Amino acid sequence: MESNRMSLTDKLAIQEVIAQYSYAYDAQDAEGFAALFTEDAVWELLAAGSTHPAIRLESRAAILAWAKQRLHERRGHFVSRHHQSSTLFEALTAESARTRTMVLVTHQDVTGGPASGGFRGVLRPVAQDT
Numbered sequence: 001m002e003s004n005r006m007s008l009t010d011k012l013a014i015q016e017v018i019a020q021y022s023y024a025y026d027a028q029d030a031e032g033f034a035a036l037f038t039e040d041a042v043w044e045l046l047a048a049g050s051t052h053p054a055i056r057l058e059s060r061a062a063i064l065a066w067a068k069q070r071l072h073e074r075r076g077h078f079v080s081r082h083h084q085s086s087t088l089f090e091a092l093t094a095e096s097a098r099t100r101t102m103v104l105v106t107h108q109d110v111t112g113g114p115a116s117g118g119f120r121g122v123l124r125p126v127a128q129d130t
Helices: 008-026 030-034 060-074
Strands: 042-045 055-058 078-092 096-109 116-123 126-128
Touching (some): 008 030, 008 078, 008 096, 030 060, 042 060, 055 060, 060 078
Antiparallel strands (some): 042 055, 078 096
């Protein structure tokens, strides 16, 4: 493997963080969710087909505040499940990686009714070696 490329171990670690994203949020763990991001992270929500973010958060603190508020608003009403597939590494160097992961978010009423599609789109995190 070329020295300017990220190792397979690094790629697996990045995929693990991407998976933790869903598990932390779906478990309503705002602190665990925010801890997956760097202090200077930028998080954007783009719906499928959209070219501009509906939400843009700049910093881990902003991500934590948003997650706490959003999860608090949902508590007792519905639960979300983030279903991820097809993670691609779009750019990969020894210092950073840009990925794209398909995501389908379903919502289910707390009374146990059937799940419904809530959001579909693409998760595009950028990981940097720190």
